[in-house]
Structures are given as structure tokens and as C-alpha cells.
Amino acid sequence: MILETLYTMLKNLYGINDAPDAITPYLLALKPRHDGHQEISVGSRFSGMEAMLVKETNDDVQLGVYLHPLIRQRLQHGSLRYDDLGYAAEGLSHFLYVIDRAGRNKSCSQLELELQAEVDKFIVLHLLTIEAAGKSPHNIFTWQFDSPDFAADLSHEERDRYETANHFAAKFCWKLRERCFFPLRRSELLAWIRPFFEANLEGKLARLIP
Template identity: 35%
Template structure:
């Protein structure tokens, strides 16, 4: 399932898949605590761990075993709905982070945390559309934008600077996805939409923000 969703995002953005996410997957919370060297970290179900040393990048993607078990029982590839939507988004966020860091690192590009979160929010939106393309009877498309961007919930344990980063990333992603929804209605991933998504993916953070905020775009 994880490979499927990794390939789905890679195909959407027409990017080469340099690393297999399963080779970097951690599902044991004890290993997560050891890698973070802390027992005080807030409990989470997804986290990308990054360590850069002497020009080498080390990655691990933690996904909670309970999360994966729930998705195994209610596989989004069979049906994506209210029951498994939140878990699906959590997995997409983790894979989005992994893919984006790896792709940029392969091109010797740096990535900001704000940029990482903004891209993940966009990936939840377009990833859902891609999955629902094979589920024509789903009604999730009609409420997708509201579910993702209207009054989003954030972890109450976030530090103020973290909370501001998540809020800002969500707001920028919402503006971008709202424009996509307006210009490419009915939740269809048309060629023009894919072209724009792929161009957007390759922009550095300042250009992403400029693209979203430009008068001609809005």
C-alpha cells in the first residue's frame, strides 16, 4: 500500500522515484524514541526524521503500527471515505515529506519546513483526487476542500512557532487548491492541472508563495 501511494505521488509530479519508502520505514515507537534521543516528544502517528552529517542525508519515516493496521483493514484503494480519510491523509503526508526531501536532495536543493508542510497539504488534496478517480460513486470529492482546509485542526502540543508554520502552510495550500478547484472543476486531474502541479512542485518556496499570491494567478 505504501509503495502504491509513493508511486501515485511520483507519477502525479512526473518525478523519478530514487528511494523505496519501505526501506526507510520505522513502525516501532521505541526506535522512534531512540532516533530522536528523547522521551519527551509528543505522541504522533507520522514523522519524517532527517539527519545531515558531512554532506550525507539520513532519513527514516515513522508511521505508527496502529495507523497502518487501520488502513490495512479499511484500505483506501478499495474505498476512501469518512472512516479512513484522516488516516489516509496522515500516510500521504508522510510519503509526501519523504518524496519531496529525496527529490530535492537528489538535485542538491534545500527544503524549508514551511515548504515541506505546504507541499504535503497540496498532496493530500491531489492525492485524494487521484484515488477517487477510480471510485466514481464516492461523495468525498464534493466535501474535500472543506475537510482539508476549512477550520483545520492542529496538534495542541505544538510550539507557537510550529503552530504558525502549520497554519501558514495550510493557508497557502488552501489558496492554491481552491484556485485549482475553480479552474479545473469536478475533481478531474486534467492535463492542464497536472502541468501546473508539476511546475509548482519544482518551484522553491519563495516562487511557490509568489505564484500563489500573484494577481494574475488569483
């Protein structure tokens, strides 16, 4: 199942040992809904397509990932469409990032989650395409960053967050594109992405602001 392939790929790229072995038990059939202050749905940029559940109870935190049934169906049939893979990569990135931060007793903002997810989407699309076609694709950066498709019903705050995440992710991903993917240099890729992943939001931005 390609979702498990994506999940394992991201887990291994960052060496996230505290994460569950498989993502399938955490896939949700229904999209998360806000429930007072107990439940948070992350990933509203593409309404109805992808979201992550973070539900806090008295002594526990429940996590889950939602992908629209049509996306899951296409992925199960081997879809390599950028949008399908992108939705999946974002949801899995959110899931793994929250688990990693929780394991370190650290918190993270939604901007931090979205910035990391944009970077992870870029990496995953390249690595999967290289596996399928044997070479790095030249059009992913343009597809992802030149004309980002933001949902029309976003609040001003949400749109600002997604635009900021997209802006700074583009800076980092351009560096990855130039240094790591033509051709693929896996050891150099890891040397770039692991410190970025480990950093908090301020640390991430410090790497991108002169």
C-alpha cells in the same frame, strides 16, 4: 499495499526519478526522536501519528517515514478514511520532496515541506476517491481546510508554520478544485502542480499572493 500505491502515485505525478522504487524499506517501526543536532523529525503536527526522519552523518543522510501502527493496519485493510490517507500522504510527500531537493543540491525549509504536503494530501485524496467511486468528492476541501486540527502542544513557531502552510495551500487547492477535478482533467492537473512542485518557497508563494 496502499502505501506503495500512494508512493508511486506521487512519484509519477512529479516525475521524481531519483526516488527509491519502493517505500516499504524506509518505513520505521518507531517514531523518530531528536538526537542532538543529528536527527530531525518532520511532521509533529499530529503527535505520534506521522513523522519523517532526516538523520545526517559525516558523509550520508538517512531518511525514513513513520506512520502509527494503527494507521498502517487500517490502510493495509483498505481504509479510505481521509485522516489515514492524509497522514500517509503527508509522510510520503515529505520523503519525496527531500529526495527531490537533495538530487538538485537544493535545500528546503520546514514551511516549504508542509505547504507541499498539504497540497499533495489534497491531490491524493481526490485521485484515490475518484478511483474508488468514479467521481470527484465535494467534501475534501471543507474537511482539510475549513477547520484544521492542530495539536495542542505545538510551540508558537510550529503553530504559525502549520497555519501559514494551511492558509496558502488552501489558496492553491481551491484553484485545483475549480479547474482540475470536476470532472478530473489530468493533463491540466499536471500542468498546474508540476511547476508549483518545482518552485522554491518564494516561487510557490508568488503564485498565491496577488
